[in-house]
Amino acid sequence: MTGNNFIAGQWVPVERRREVLSPANTGEVLGSIGLSAPQAAQEAVAAARKAQRGWKAMGMVNRGNLLFQAAAALEAHLDELAELATREMGKPISETRGEAMRAVAILRYYAGEGYRAVGEVIPAANPNALQYTEREPLGVVAIVTPWNFPLAIPIWKIAPALIYGNAVVFKPAEWSSLTAVRMVELIGSIFPAGVLNLILGLGTEVGEALVQHPDIDGISFTGSTGVGSHIAAVATQKGIKYQTEMGGKNPVIVAADADLDLAVEATVSGAMRSAGQKCTATSRVIVEEAIHDAFAERLTARTQSLKLGNPLEPDTYLGPVVSELQYQKVQHFISVGQQEGARLLTGDDGRAGGAPGFYIAPTIFDGVDPGATIAQEEIFGPVVGILSVQSLDEAIQVANNIRYGLSASVFTRSLATAMRFVHEIEAGLVRVNDETAGVELQAPFGGVKGSSSHSREQGRAAIEFYTHVKTVSIRAL
Numbered sequence: 001m002t003g004n005n006f007i008a009g010q011w012v013p014v015e016r017r018r019e020v021l022s023p024a025n026t027g028e029v030l031g032s033i034g035l036s037a038p039q040a041a042q043e044a045v046a047a048a049r050k051a052q053r054g055w056k057a058m059g060m061v062n063r064g065n066l067l068f069q070a071a072a073a074l075e076a077h078l079d080e081l082a083e084l085a086t087r088e089m090g091k092p093i094s095e096t097r098g099e100a101m102r103a104v105a106i107l108r109y110y111a112g113e114g115y116r117a118v119g120e121v122i123p124a125a126n127p128n129a130l131q132y133t134e135r136e137p138l139g140v141v142a143i144v145t146p147w148n149f150p151l152a153i154p155i156w157k158i159a160p161a162l163i164y165g166n167a168v169v170f171k172p173a174e175w176s177s178l179t180a181v182r183m184v185e186l187i188g189s190i191f192p193a194g195v196l197n198l199i200l201g202l203g204t205e206v207g208e209a210l211v212q213h214p215d216i217d218g219i220s221f222t223g224s225t226g227v228g229s230h231i232a233a234v235a236t237q238k239g240i241k242y243q244t245e246m247g248g249k250n251p252v253i254v255a256a257d258a259d260l261d262l263a264v265e266a267t268v269s270g271a272m273r274s275a276g277q278k279c280t281a282t283s284r285v286i287v288e289e290a291i292h293d294a295f296a297e298r299l300t301a302r303t304q305s306l307k308l309g310n311p312l313e314p315d316t317y318l319g320p321v322v323s324e325l326q327y328q329k330v331q332h333f334i335s336v337g338q339q340e341g342a343r344l345l346t347g348d349d350g351r352a353g354g355a356p357g358f359y360i361a362p363t364i365f366d367g368v369d370p371g372a373t374i375a376q377e378e379i380f381g382p383v384v385g386i387l388s389v390q391s392l393d394e395a396i397q398v399a400n401n402i403r404y405g406l407s408a409s410v411f412t413r414s415l416a417t418a419m420r421f422v423h424e425i426e427a428g429l430v431r432v433n434d435e436t437a438g439v440e441l442q443a444p445f446g447g448v449k450g451s452s453s454h455s456r457e458q459g460r461a462a463i464e465f466y467t468h469v470k471t472v473s474i475r476a477l
């Protein structure tokens with residue numbers, strides 16, 4: 001597969017290229033992607049600017065109809081998209097299939113927005129006046145996405161941007177560029193030329209050129225906290241709207257009265273699916289001392305039973321991590337955990353050995369100090385740490401003692417414990433007796449503290465980012 005740019009409705013070849021290797025088998029070449037020069041950002045923004053007025057003028061209902069077509073186009077290629085995403089970034093096929101279906105559902109959701117009311121009628125002092133609000137698109141929106149949800153995250157930004165009348169320049173992560181290209185091949189020409197543009201290349205080159213471009217009106221970014229903070233500073237300086245969804249270090253609290261089987265299953269799923277490469281992945285399990293031993297034993301046994309292997313096999317629970325860089329980063333955190341004195345309950349047990357890909361055995365540390373590196377830093381791999389506490393008070397305090405605040409769960413049978421957790425936990429996504437990962441597409445998504453710029457994505461919340469409110473008063477003479 002050959003990945004190029006899509007600008008003003010045309011595929012534009014990129015000269016400088018990089019081979020794409022499978023993370024599951026580094027000997028397998030999947031294709032090549034273009035690494036655009038900064039000039040591509042200029043061309044894509046110009047194309048988007050040119051298209052945006054006409055796109056806005058088309059109206060919500062007509063735009064919604066095109067989004068319905070886009071949903072159908074992706075749906076007709078679900079298996080193909082899932083397989084490509086799995087080959088490119090290593091997430092098991094059972095998960096990419098779900099993700100592809102989610103992308104379709106998101107497109108339908110925002111297509112439906114085209115038929116729903118926006119704005120409100122507000123009383124006016126003059127009875128002969130009509131006062132109401134409209135929603136205006138921002139204009140040209142830059143969309144910069146990570147590789148870990150290569151289908152769903154781009155679509156959950158592109159779909160609301162488009163329905164509300166914005167034109168888009170989309171810069172996917174380098175490590176999920178082929179998946180982005182295939183999606184745009186399927187849906188790009190459903191929209192008028194220039195409405196949806198794709199530019200491939202390095203974040204530090206064409207990504208930087210895009211976010212620095214003087215003629216964009218908003219930036220929606222998901223990725224690491226470092227890059228997100230930089231983008232927030234650039235956008236603030238330019239005086240444009242931005243949203244940055246960033247890292248997490250998500251806790252699960254297991255209270256002494258928890259349903260342990262449920263807590264174990266949800267912890268394993270939250271920590272190990274996608275090889276831990278979710279912003280909402282569980283990475284700290286805060287366990288009340290009374291049930292610590294029983295919980296740790298069951299968690300270890302369940303983790304050791306997971307199938308680590310070829311992500312294209314339907315029963316694989318976790319595949320490789322995305323890249324060599326990510327592999328080294330995660331291995332580094334595992335060594336740091338050991339140096340800092342945490343106890344390895346399970347980890348490098350030979351299961352990952354031999355395979356020519358970036359496989360890391362699911363790893364559990366016990367006796368993790370709340371201040372330890374592996375309890376504070378986002379690892380983004382199949383690694384979870386158990387922290388013991390004496391009480392619910394201490395559990396909440398440990399859970400909140402972190403610079404992140406994306407997602408958090410509690411396992412308990414007590415309504416009082418659940419309510420206290422809901423009120424006191426510092427997180428944007430709060431769950432009781434459910435895993436930290438996996439939020440429904442119609443509900444707002446986002447975090448607090450260092451996880452997010454406090455704006456919300458998904459569901460009806462997206463209108464707040466992708467539009468401005470225009471207050472109108474019409475006086476009858």
Ligand code: NAP
Binds near residue numbers: 172223246247278380
């Ligand atoms: P990343 O390194 O921050 O990259 C994200 C995107 O930004 C990529 O497209 C990247 O391009 C681009 N980029 C990098 N430097 C840039 C710059 N100077 N200017 C403009 N764009 C730039 O993150 P990642 O490694 O792809 O993804 C993992 C991270 O995403 C984790 O921290 C995870 O927690 C976070 N994440 C958060 C959420 C959430 O909703 N909160 C969801 C998923 C993931 P290149 O790929 O070419 O470098």
Ligand code: MG
């Ligand atoms: Mg990166």
